[in-house]
Amino acid sequence: MDNLLIHAENVSARFGNVTVFKNISFRLETGSSMAITGPNGSGKSTLLQIVAGLQRTVSGTVTRRVNDAEITVENFSAHAGYTGPLVNPYDMLTAAENLAFTVKDSAAKERVIHLLDYFDLYKERNKIVKHFSSGMKQRLKLIHAFINDPVIIMLDEPGSNLDSTGKDKLFAKIEELKAGRIVIIASNEQDEINLCGERVELGKQNI
Amino acid sequence: MENRIYKHLKKDILVEFRNRSAVNISFAFAGITTIAVSLASGGIRLDANIQSILFWIIIFFSGMSGLAHTFIREEEERTALFLAIHSIPEEVYISKLLFNLVFFIFIALVVSPLYIFFMHAIPVHFTHFCLTVLFGSIAIASVSTILGAIVSKAENRGTLFTVISFPLMLPVLWIAIMNTTASLEPGAAPGFQSILFLLAFSGVIISASYLSFKFIWME
DSSP: OOOOEEEEEEEEETTTEEEEEEEEEEETTTTTTEEOOOTTTTSSHHHHHHHSSSOSOOOOEEEETTTTTTOOOTTHHHEEEEEOOOOOOOOTBBBHHHHHHHHHOOOGHHHHHHHHHTTTTTGGSSSBGSSOOOHHHHHHHHHHHHOOSEEEEEEEEETTTTHHHHHHHHHHHHHHHHSSSSEEEEOOOOHHHOOOEEEEESGGGOO | OOOHHHHHHHHHHHHHHOOOOHHHHHHHHHHHHHHHHHHHHHHHHOOHHHHHHHHHHHHHHHHHEEEEEEHHHHHTOOHHHHHHHHHOOOHHHHHHHHHHHHHHHHHHHHHHHHHHHHHHHOOOHHHHHHHHHHHHHHHHHHHHHHHHHHHHHHHHHHHHHHHHHHHHHHHHHHHHHHHHHHHHHOOOOOOOHHHHHHHHHHHHHHHHHHHHHHHTTTT
């Protein structure tokens, strides 16, 4: 089992002169999970992107470690899976072409087939993503988050556009993957929040 | 990393040829302007200097819409974050640069024979002409790749691209036009120093872009 750590200390974010949130701190280790909640515009996606290292902080630090090695931009996708409303696969590629682009190791072929099958996209794998419904696109985004068997999973509104079957499968997959990993979910959906052990609530108290 | 760059290139080529937006615009511009200039000149053989100015204007504007598009499209189609998550900045830069090089050289390969045919601009010093087109294309592609990455993060991308590309493109176009003029004139003895300048210019731009790209891309 990997020794994982995500440690955020006094993290603040600002857009122009508007403070989105300030002084958020938490510490997550192997096997822990956390929900980021809060009203619209409170900075859930921003905080998740900062934790992932995809956006800079105004102040504060975020430490991301796997077995005492720092997770950087260079090795991010080897260790972490991330998806959200702003992470879009290529519309003009097929699902299979998108997945072939993001898969890191050649041994992942079986995992790709398993995930496509699990999220009911195997038959649609050679269709151009442009012709996918929003629910199918969401399932493809989730496959991208899980494709490289990440030890840190960060999901921004993972259940959006999914039907009840899709949500059940997603929740079962998250429950299956929680052990030995770190899972962070940004959401306001109660069933998604309930998947997580800890919670950071953003809002007026953080400004 | 080579394998990753190949994946990026394959992805960019597939996306481009399924969209066909940049390719269609570039080839339409190249064809229409070459024929329009040819018709407007009324079959009169123009001065070598004017011919080379028109030649580089056509090549430059044919390619520019496509060159800046490679990064801007990632932002417009909201795939930039997807790309940032699944790639390291260096491989993104190298693959976009290679794509732009291939794209611009392809444009030059289409425009050059068309222009030579319609404008009766037959190069006297053919090797010199080919080297000028090749290295001029490399210089323009290398400048527009990094500028495309910079403006893709900004608003008013088109205006910004035009403004910031002007000082960097000017020396390239100037040298390329002078070289092309020399290769079209029977009495001229074109030197290779200016071709070396285009090569060195590209080298400096590519090196500086490679080193700074990570900060531009992750901004």
